[in-house]
Amino acid sequence: METEQQIAELQKQIEGLQKKVKRLENTRQDQLSMAVVSGDMDKILAVMIISLAAAAMDTKVKLFFSFWALAALRDPKKKPKGKDFISKMFGMMLPKSKNNLKLSNMNMAGMGPAMIKSLMKKKNVMSLDEMFQQAAELGIEITVCEMSMDLMGFKKEEIIDYPHLRYAGATTFVSDAGESAMQWFV
Amino acid sequence: MTTEELKNLEVAKTVDARGTACPGPLLEVKKAIGSIDEDEVMEVLSADEGTKVDIPKWCNKQGHEYLGAVEEHGYFKIYLRKK
Numbered sequence: 001m002e003t004e005q006q007i008a009e010l011q012k013q014i015e016g017l018q019k020k021v022k023r024l025e026n027t028r029q030d031q032l033s034m035a036v037v038s039g040d041m042d043k044i045l046a047v048m049i050i051s052l053a054a055a056a057m058d059t060k061v062k063l064f065f066s067f068w069a070l071a072a073l074r075d076p077k078k079k080p081k082g083k084d085f086i087s088k089m090f091g092m093m094l095p096k097s098k099n100n101l102k103l104s105n106m107n108m109a110g111m112g113p114a115m116i117k118s119l120m121k122k123k124n125v126m127s128l129d130e131m132f133q134q135a136a137e138l139g140i141e142i143t144v145c146e147m148s149m150d151l152m153g154f155k156k157e158e159i160i161d162y163p164h165l166r167y168a169g170a171t172t173f174v175s176d177a178g179e180s181a182m183q184w185f186v
Numbered sequence: 187m188t189t190e191e192l193k194n195l196e197v198a199k200t201v202d203a204r205g206t207a208c209p210g211p212l213l214e215v216k217k218a219i220g221s222i223d224e225d226e227v228m229e230v231l232s233a234d235e236g237t238k239v240d241i242p243k244w245c246n247k248q249g250h251e252y253l254g255a256v257e258e259h260g261y262f263k264i265y266l267r268k269k
Binding site: 124 | 205206207208209210212213215216233240244247248
């Protein structure tokens, strides 16, 4: 009788532990979540290189683009209509695409980025365009911060065509980050 | 494995990633691994010294067996066995 009680007690404890482990496992998924806020060329490059390396390791990658980083997602060929004055000003002052980003250091009125681009070519480093193409092939997800879009006056019609792109809020990032083994802020 | 043993391995596929810098070689290896069978050997050519360090880590994560690397003139030959 006593043994049966002890077994029942143990079973209950095991079930409790199983639940806990399951919950913990879900917070340590093989996933990398990055909040990308910076729109500097060097930082976006680092984000893409690390994301591709992670994807090569079969780690799920989820990028959350907000604030200055949104400029990197603009498509210069697209011309959005119906912007108000401030939105137009923002649109004019911010980089038109990932290929027009500035360096956080040694920008030298655009000479720095031009130099880095030519060096990258010489040293066989993928261009940002190629990196985004690879990212698309590898299923890297990009979530665009809806609120930043609105704040900076960007329209969805001027954002690049990317197969795994969606619009959402900060809660989505927090939820994605909560289940990722790696969470970074750039 | 010794250099001699590595050189005598029967290679099922060679991935020439000398034309691309980090993380290009790893992406090419990831794409090519599906084209060989289990227990077959892949040879990776890379001019990027980092790849020599990255591939053992990639193998460790993906469960493949890292066999070793041989230095050639200006590039590396890296060997792994698919598991």
